[in-house]
Amino acid sequence: MKKIVVIGAGPAGCTLANWCHDAGFDVTVLERADENQIYARDKAGLFKASSFRILDELGLASCAPAKKMVTMTRFISPAGESITVPLAELTETQGRPVCPQTIFNQNLINRLRQKKVVMRFATEVMAIKQEKNPSVVLANGETIEADIVVGCDGNRGATRAALRLESERHDLAYKWLVMTANPLAGVDGVIYGVGGNKFACHSPRTATESRYYLQIDQDDTIDEWDDKKCSIELKNRLGVNDSLRLTAKREMLLHYRTPLQLGDRSVMLAGDAAHIVAPLGGQGMNMALEDIYALSKLFTFYLASDIEADELVPMYEKMRLSKIRLSISFSRKLLAMTHEGDGYALQALADDRTAATQFAHSYVGTEDVIEAL
Ligand SMILES: Cc1cc2nc3c(=O)[nH]c(=O)nc-3n(C[C@H](O)[C@H](O)[C@H](O)COP(=O)(O)OP(=O)(O)OC[C@H]3O[C@@H](n4cnc5c(N)ncnc54)[C@H](O)[C@@H]3O)c2cc1C
Numbered sequence: 001m002k003k004i005v006v007i008g009a010g011p012a013g014c015t016l017a018n019w020c021h022d023a024g025f026d027v028t029v030l031e032r033a034d035e036n037q038i039y040a041r042d043k044a045g046l047f048k049a050s051s052f053r054i055l056d057e058l059g060l061a062s063c064a065p066a067k068k069m070v071t072m073t074r075f076i077s078p079a080g081e082s083i084t085v086p087l088a089e090l091t092e093t094q095g096r097p098v099c100p101q102t103i104f105n106q107n108l109i110n111r112l113r114q115k116k117v118v119m120r121f122a123t124e125v126m127a128i129k130q131e132k133n134p135s136v137v138l139a140n141g142e143t144i145e146a147d148i149v150v151g152c153d154g155n156r157g158a159t160r161a162a163l164r165l166e167s168e169r170h171d172l173a174y175k176w177l178v179m180t181a182n183p184l185a186g187v188d189g190v191i192y193g194v195g196g197n198k199f200a201c202h203s204p205r206t207a208t209e210s211r212y213y214l215q216i217d218q219d220d221t222i223d224e225w226d227d228k229k230c231s232i233e234l235k236n237r238l239g240v241n242d243s244l245r246l247t248a249k250r251e252m253l254l255h256y257r258t259p260l261q262l263g264d265r266s267v268m269l270a271g272d273a274a275h276i277v278a279p280l281g282g283q284g285m286n287m288a289l290e291d292i293y294a295l296s297k298l299f300t301f302y303l304a305s306d307i308e309a310d311e312l313v314p315m316y317e318k319m320r321l322s323k324i325r326l327s328i329s330f331s332r333k334l335l336a337m338t339h340e341g342d343g344y345a346l347q348a349l350a351d352d353r354t355a356a357t358q359f360a361h362s363y364v365g366t367e368d369v370i371e372a373l
Contacts, residue, residue: 152288
């Protein structure tokens with residue numbers, strides 16, 4: 001039986017580990033955090049329609065129960081003008097599925113537990129050794145050898161650093177507050193307040209909670225933004241009158257990381273370990289699922305053929321690098337529309353049905369990722 005070590009028990013690592021177990025690998029998952037710390041990370045929520053197809057094909061669709069759909073997105077200018085893109089209507093779908101990352105991650109972990117996959121929490125990988133087979137070195141000095149190692153260990157993981165892979169990092173001169181509060185009444189969509197360094201966003205999560213983003217000056221700190229000030233500013237920028245009760249608030253700096261490589265010999269990267277996008281347009285977790293889908297195709301080929309594990313990386317890079325660039329460029333297009341005053345692109349969404357339809361398909365993720373690989 002071929003052995004695979006998956007580093008990281010986030011969405012990428014747990015999706016991969018589930019599939020690898022079902023495909024017949026001997027799987028070990030190593031996770032630095034305690035299990036409860038994983039469930040406390042409230043990050044993604046917007047899935048793409050294509051990601052649901054991927055999960056379906058990987059046999060994991062029930063891990064992401066979508067209780068809400070994003071059927072439209074709206075852009076509000078500082079002067080109160082609004083442009084609405086009817087996503088569901090333009091794509092002839094139900095829109096974009098919403099499921100909190102925490103619920104998805106917990107369901108994936110529960111599924112791994114039912115399958116009796118070895119999962120070691122509070123276990124930090126410190127280094128990777130590349131000898132005949134790859135191995136990982138843990139904080140306690142223990143070494144675990146495998147046929148394949150996949151680093152799904154996020155932005156601050158050990159794998160990318162150990163492999164010294166090339167990537168391009170682009171830091172943005174924007175600071176956000178990321179908040180949780182009650183949802184806007186009667187809104188089944190993402191609302192962006194745009195322009196004039198006054199970005200704001202409402203993104204649905206559950207029946208009782210939504211995610212909110214608020215751009216603040218680079219020199220501002222969270223202490224200068226009490227809940228009342230945040231709530232007033234959100235309402236102004238989003239053009240709503242709801243009374244907002246904040247339940248969580250933190251600062252966030254934004255950056256992109258575009259990979260030029262995705263692995264070395266029998267060690268590969270997937271998810272945030274490989275690439276980072278600012279959370280504009282909900283791309284990051286969806287890109288992670290696309291990586292895992294590509295790996296599932298490659299590993300199926302590996303199990304059925306005579307190829308060596310260290311031949312997989314060039315194939316993986318061929319399948320994924322250009323697609324990753326496309327997802328990052330979509331997020332950057334949204335950044336230009338919402339932060340950098342790209343009024344032409346915004347106005348085109350209002351005036352040109354073809355432009356709006358193209359945008360809606362990219363936003364909802366109707367492109368056939370499964371056929372594209
Ligand atoms: C505010 C916010 C909102 C977002 N909204 C969306 C959205 O709506 N849609 C979307 O698609 N994406 C969204 N994203 C992005 C999404 O959350 C990430 O892309 C996603 O978490 C990536 O999953 P991952 O498994 O690759 O990485 P992670 O979730 O970061 O998991 C990596 C895991 O590796 C572990 N680890 C790290 N180092 C080590 C080590 N040395 N040894 C062992 N384990 C290690 C970590 O503890 C962690 O559990 C959002 C992100 C943020 C911050």
